[in-house]
Amino acid sequence: MTLAIFTLLIPAVILFVYAWRRGDGSHRRGLARGGQTLLSVLPLLVLAFTTIGFVSVLLPQEGLQNLIGPDSGWKGLLRAQGMGMLMPGGPYVVIPLISTLYQLGTGLGATVALVTSWSSLSLMNALWEASFLGWRFTVIRWTLLLPFPVLVGLLAEALFGGTS
Amino acid sequence: MRDHTTLILGGIVFLLAGAAWLSGGWGLVLAGFMGGVTTLLLVAPLLLCAFLIAGLIQVLLTEEKVTYWLGEGSGWRGIFLACISGALMPGGPYVYYPIAATLLRAGASLGVLVAFVSAKSVWPVVRLPLEFALLGPRLTVARILTTFLVPPLLGFLSQALAGRQVEAIRENLKS
Numbered sequence: 001m002t003l004a005i006f007t008l009l010i011p012a013v014i015l016f017v018y019a020w021r022r023g024d025g026s027h028r029r030g031l032a033r034g035g036q037t038l039l040s041v042l043p044l045l046v047l048a049f050t051t052i053g054f055v056s057v058l059l060p061q062e063g064l065q066n067l068i069g070p071d072s073g074w075k076g077l078l079r080a081q082g083m084g085m086l087m088p089g090g091p092y093v094v095i096p097l098i099s100t101l102y103q104l105g106t107g108l109g110a111t112v113a114l115v116t117s118w119s120s121l122s123l124m125n126a127l128w129e130a131s132f133l134g135w136r137f138t139v140i141r142w143t144l145l146l147p148f149p150v151l152v153g154l155l156a157e158a159l160f161g162g163t164s
Numbered sequence: 165m166r167d168h169t170t171l172i173l174g175g176i177v178f179l180l181a182g183a184a185w186l187s188g189g190w191g192l193v194l195a196g197f198m199g200g201v202t203t204l205l206l207v208a209p210l211l212l213c214a215f216l217i218a219g220l221i222q223v224l225l226t227e228e229k230v231t232y233w234l235g236e237g238s239g240w241r242g243i244f245l246a247c248i249s250g251a252l253m254p255g256g257p258y259v260y261y262p263i264a265a266t267l268l269r270a271g272a273s274l275g276v277l278v279a280f281v282s283a284k285s286v287w288p289v290v291r292l293p294l295e296f297a298l299l300g301p302r303l304t305v306a307r308i309l310t311t312f313l314v315p316p317l318l319g320f321l322s323q324a325l326a327g328r329q330v331e332a333i334r335e336n337l338k339s
Contacts, residue, residue, distance in 0.1 A: 004301060008213035008293055015220040026223050034219020038211070045211070046204065047173040053200025054180035057192055089169055090256060091291050099298040100203075112307045115295070116314075120285040125257060129281065132261035133268065134336040140326045141278050144318055152310040160306040 041092045048093045052100040061104055068114075070107035070161070077153040080110035084117025084149060088124050109157030117149035210297035217293040222254040230254075231263055243319035246276040250283025250315065254290050268337060274330040275323025283315035 019026035068076040068083070087094050098118070102111045121142060130138040184192040230249045253260050264277055287308070296304045 004297065005209055005213065007301065008210060008217065008297060011293070012213050012216045012220070015217060015224065019220055019224055027220075030220035030223040031216065032219070033222050034215040034217070037219060038215040043170055044173065047170065047177055049204035050177050050197060050200040051173065051180060052203060053198065054177065054184055054196035056199055057196040058180065058183055058187065089173075091294055093169065093173060095291075095294055095298050102299060102303065108303060108306060111299070111303055112310060115299075115307055116286065116311055119288070119291075120282060120314075125285070128257040128261055132265045133277070134333050136329060136333045136336060137268075137274075137277065140274070140322055140329060141281060141318070144278070144321050144325070145282065145314075148311075148314055148318075152307075152314070155310045156306040159310065160302065 044092050045096070048096045052096055055097070056100055056104060059104060064101065065105045068101075068106050068110040070105075070110075070157075072107065072110065074150065074154065076107060076110050077113045077150045077157075080106070080113040080153065081117040081121075081149040084114045084119075085121045085123055087114075087118045087122060094118055107157065108161050109153040109155075112156040113149040113153030116152050120145050121149065207297060211294070214293035214297045218254075218290045221252075221290055225252055225254060227253070227255065227259065227263065231267075240320075242273065242276045243279045243316055243323070246272075246279040246319060247283040247287070247315045250280040251287040251289050253280075253284050260284050265337065268330075268334055273323060274327050274333070275319040277330075278322040279315050279319030282318045286311045286314050 016027055016030070019030050066072065068080045072079070087097075095115075098106075098111065098114055101114070106114070126138050126142060129141070180196070181193050184196045188195075230253050250260075253263070260281070264281055267280070268277055292304065292308075295307070299307075
């Protein structure tokens with residue numbers, strides 16, 4: 001946790017100093033923008049974290065681990081990809097939820113597959129995309145991307161899996 | 165969009181609280197609620213940093229700036245620039261899809277568009293602090309490294325396999 005804070009503080013400070021040295025008030029606008037975003041998504045964050053609290057007391061840990069746990073193999077990765085595609089909502093809702101699933105014992109590969117699948121293949125996003133760029137574009141991009149969440153999940157498990 | 169999400173999520177919380185009450189009474193409801201609040205308080209400093217970074221990046225990188233880079237090249241150079249622009253592009257789908265549509269009308273190739281949209285979803289610089297804060301360094305690093313080649317690869321693949329479709333896509337957009 002401390003390491004994570006430092007890792008995030010360093011870029012924050014560098015960006016802030018850079019913005020401040022530009023001398024055009026960017027640093028203040030950046031702070032204001034960050035604060036505004038935080039305030040506007042705060043109700044969502046509180047609800048997302050409450051959901052997380054309930055999910056972690058209600059979800060049978062064993063069941064989750066059987067479905068997409070570290071030992072669930074490529075079938076687990078496929079299930080993770082399917083879950084990611086169906087997950088609605090933006091990062092402020094989905095990332096907290098995925099982090100809870102990860103803490104409850106989702107495998108590393110499955111979690112990578114889940115994040116990749118939600119961010120690039122989510123059906124909600126496909127609707128947005130099709131409405132702006134047309135169905136033909138969405139079908140091409142979506143079809144080409146389809147094998148990737150499982151593949152990157154396998155790769156992540158092979159490279160970074162094991163010791164936790 | 166966001167108001168709907170809040171309402172739906174509120175409904176989900178309500179249902180989950182009901183489920184907790186049914187399976188373990190008020191004790192379990194309280195446990196679930198407190199568990200969520202405790203987690204939120206634990207990650208609050210990380211979230212503050214994440215939002216600070218996101219705010220600063222958004223002010224330092226405007227959409228116009230990123231779009232300017234995006235329009236700079238074609239071929240592999242174009243795909244490469246599209247990946248960088250997608251990664252740096254701030255804002256949600258209601259920001260970058262209209263930009264992608266503008267580029268399409270202006271004559272961008274299919275590979276450039278696919279690379280741009282894929283980089284936005286797979287290498288999102290503005291979202292990364294949040295991912296890092298909540299999922300931790302190991303998972304974030306694993307995800308970045310394993311998906312590193314995906315946006316350019318998809319750009320090339322789509323260009324090679326379906327590049328000619330771009331005219332039809334552009335026609336559809338006009339009508």
